[in-house]
Amino acid sequence: MAPDESLLAPDEGVPAQAAQAPQGGLRIRRISATPGHSLELGPDGAPAPRTGPEYAKLIDISRCIGCKGCEVACKEWNELGVEPTENFGSMQSHRDLSPDTWLLMRFNEIEIDDDLQWLIKKDACLHCEEPGCLYACPAPGAIVQYENGIVDFNQEQCIGCQLCVSGCPFDIPRFNPESKKVFKCNMCIDRVEAGLEPACVKTCPTNAISWGTKEDMLRLAEKKLEGLAARGFENATLYDPSGVGGTHMMYVVPHGDQLEEYDLPADPTAAPGALATLGSLRQLGASALGLGLLATALHYLGFGPQEPEPEGVQSGTGAGTADGEADGEADPRTDA
């Protein structure tokens, strides 16, 4: 079988390095628990249209040989701690993600048509366009979505409540009980900002991970799907779930009818939750405060300051008590 040219040379799909150099940091799209007032919003309240590239990773599972080079590159670049591996009857290195393992290759073995199929999934943050973790986060600024699509956790702002863990439809963030912070893949945001690709993308020896703008990755995925269909994978599909607005790590899944066997949720969803009303509540509170101040000013102008009564009882009880106490405190000093 002749290999598909387009699969072997995805150069067309990979764009030139970031055309626009970021100036003074990346532009932010969403910030957790700060709806509205610190971001430039579009007319309908949604984040403003993008001004720069939107990046995406494309994982072609059919090309992955399971070498776990991406796992090692992730640990090396992000300087994550070593965790002992164990053999539990699989090629998988660790049983689960952890605060120090942001990327885990999951290996599931199933039989399809009496044939053993080795389903590999690169388990890491998918960087949703509609991030459930960010919507669930109550700590202002602890989770930030940048304009390029990367969802990053800011551990300095994290309060360790773990609402992001339950808010994530993919079960990605992991809580570190020692530091009381939550960690996950940040798509090597430092590299991306400098115009480099994430470490896992760069190291992949079989070209299974591609990096570029989301548009280019979608085009590349189409080519890959055509190639897979030609090789007899009729169910091959692109995993870019619309329930979370699409993701910035997409999969080309050869057995698209077996998503659950890949541990890929068929219909993940995320939407702005109860915290979305925070913005309007804040505006309500601000208006009430403003009106109160205005009313006070009007009252002062209308009725003038409140004069103490000449032989008032109030002044005796109010200021007099405080004076008496001050005197009482001073008394022991004179005694001693």
Add this chain to the structure above:
Amino acid sequence: MWAGRPRDADPTVLFRHQQRARSDSRICRPTLTLPIISFMTPDISRRDLLKASALAGGATLVNALGFNLKPAYAAAHDLKISNAREFKTVCPYCAVGCGAIAYVHGSGGINTVNSIIHVEGDPDSPINGGTLCPKGAAQMQLAMSPRLQEGPLHREAGASEWTEVTWDWAMEWFARKFKDSRDASFVERDEEGRTVNRCEGIGWVGSATVANEDAYLITKTMRAMGLVYIDHQARI
């Protein structure tokens, strides 16, 4: 509230005052930083209430009127290799010979101990195009691991433990064994009487971690010793 209280008064007074401060939360209360306490104490003065209200109102105003937090979050991320020197190198582990770049901190001056901070694939290499396998991706550990073995180890035949030995001892030991094996297995002539001068009892395995020149010297020396079986560590 503290105004007028002589801080340097009689020590006994200070002591009594401190005692009092412990029992009376109103006195030790830092009014401006913890206004909420004002509301928890029953005998709240009007001034406290005003202070607390002003503080809360101010905070709410700052918050509500759009205090922009954006610049703080848009701060640039540091790229840890941005100020490192780059050295092109070749992955030592297998025979593929992937190109890699080592990023090094340190000027290279004679007083400096340089340290490799990161190694990743060399995009200019026609062999790997910037990629590295898991072993290659971790090759920094070959130079920087604290568990790196820096001297020779020796395990006596039948022993279960390795012991650290000196290079001098190791070279003596090796030369003795090499000579003995070579003397015992040297073949000057084959069955048909042709001169072959080969040493059949020793095999030599080179290393992917040695340089070209090392490999050349190894081959020359071992061939001179009559060795036939010379191989590369990555092939076995």
